[in-house]
Amino acid sequence: MTGDGDESSGSVRSYHVAWFITDEVRRDVTVTLGEGRTPDIVPGRTRDAVELGSVALVEGLVNAHTHLEFSRLTEPFPATGRFTDWIRRVVQYRRENPGPTGDAIRAGIAESMKSGTTLLGEIATIGWSPEDYSESGFGGVIYQELLGLTPERLIQQAELARSHLAGIDTAPNRGLAPHAPYSTHPELVQAAVDAARRFGRPIAMHIAETRSELELLAQGTGEFRELLTEFGLWNDELFRVPRRPMDFLKVLAEAPCVSIVHGNYLEEDELRFIAERPHMTLVYCPRTHAAFGHAPHPWRRLMDMGGCVAIGTDSRASNPDLSVFAELQFLASRHPEISHLELLHVGSGCGRIALGITETDNCNLTLIRLADPSSPDIEKTLFGPLNKVFGTMTGKRGSPLSMTP
Numbered sequence: 001m002t003g004d005g006d007e008s009s010g011s012v013r014s015y016h017v018a019w020f021i022t023d024e025v026r027r028d029v030t031v032t033l034g035e036g037r038t039p040d041i042v043p044g045r046t047r048d049a050v051e052l053g054s055v056a057l058v059e060g061l062v063n064a065h066t067h068l069e070f071s072r073l074t075e076p077f078p079a080t081g082r083f084t085d086w087i088r089r090v091v092q093y094r095r096e097n098p099g100p101t102g103d104a105i106r107a108g109i110a111e112s113m114k115s116g117t118t119l120l121g122e123i124a125t126i127g128w129s130p131e132d133y134s135e136s137g138f139g140g141v142i143y144q145e146l147l148g149l150t151p152e153r154l155i156q157q158a159e160l161a162r163s164h165l166a167g168i169d170t171a172p173n174r175g176l177a178p179h180a181p182y183s184t185h186p187e188l189v190q191a192a193v194d195a196a197r198r199f200g201r202p203i204a205m206h207i208a209e210t211r212s213e214l215e216l217l218a219q220g221t222g223e224f225r226e227l228l229t230e231f232g233l234w235n236d237e238l239f240r241v242p243r244r245p246m247d248f249l250k251v252l253a254e255a256p257c258v259s260i261v262h263g264n265y266l267e268e269d270e271l272r273f274i275a276e277r278p279h280m281t282l283v284y285c286p287r288t289h290a291a292f293g294h295a296p297h298p299w300r301r302l303m304d305m306g307g308c309v310a311i312g313t314d315s316r317a318s319n320p321d322l323s324v325f326a327e328l329q330f331l332a333s334r335h336p337e338i339s340h341l342e343l344l345h346v347g348s349g350c351g352r353i354a355l356g357i358t359e360t361d362n363c364n365l366t367l368i369r370l371a372d373p374s375s376p377d378i379e380k381t382l383f384g385p386l387n388k389v390f391g392t393m394t395g396k397r398g399s400p401l402s403m404t405p
């Protein structure tokens, strides 16, 4: 249990809310949450119900992609210059902060819960311990980041991948995250996929984030070549053969559950490749995408093809906060033609698919305070700019939920 509010131990609680939105949409109901995943819902307000007022109780929000190690940053690094300059800032920050990352991870988890996020897809690098997550009420997947281009590094990182997944009994759900095509040797990506298959765990990888990444893969030129040369990592052999994101998608598709992170510059056939595979999800990070001034994101095209799109915040190195709710408000304001219920599905159910958490043994709900409860059109108002997250309700099936705050 978390928070300082209603930690009702053992008792079943009923709440009267203006809206209840999961697979179904109900208005003016009392929700009894004692039975975990399948709450009882009755019309109107029952006598014993706690009045929550103008609140929508919705499927729990999911942040399918973040890096909590940067959660101590008070503002993102500048994203207006070259992408590799932003990467240099990230590398510099890590060098200047070499110690344990536990404080940042705990701060990031607390911030996420406060903003209504119930599950996270967290990319963990170095300096973390399982307790940073287990003692903070973390729900979601810890993806061990893997990166390296040299033969020595490849062997060491492949071993890290296996040992991370073998530690599955001592920590929450684990996965693997080969970093990106410009930083991760294709053989290491293959080793990660092999380990993910062996342990039945999810995998996530940044793919097609920038045009310069595509240039490096296709021609072995551009700002990434400069960066790798500067870091003493340039490998002529490796980038001599022309490649494209599809080459990575085909390898990743062998894993049981796959998040393709960003995908800002995926081509039509690559989007179709993802859309045709229910175990692959595109994770779109809306405000990070906007901060870097990328070309319009293809998330709608993938959805039109029947594919699954989830939402990530990425980290505080590229985003002002870790709120998925704010990401959905951002999308709602820029795409008034999209139903807010569809946005909710993207920000919750699709996120669970991305993380491979589809079993129903946990109940996760987010409470949203509605600025205009009289509006009958929740499809256009759920992520209105004046609405605020009010708390979360989480718990295991069959036991009472705890409510935060």
Ligand SMILES: [Zn+2]
Residues within 6 Å of the ligand: 065, 066, 067, 206, 261, 314, 315
């Ligand atoms: Zn990322």
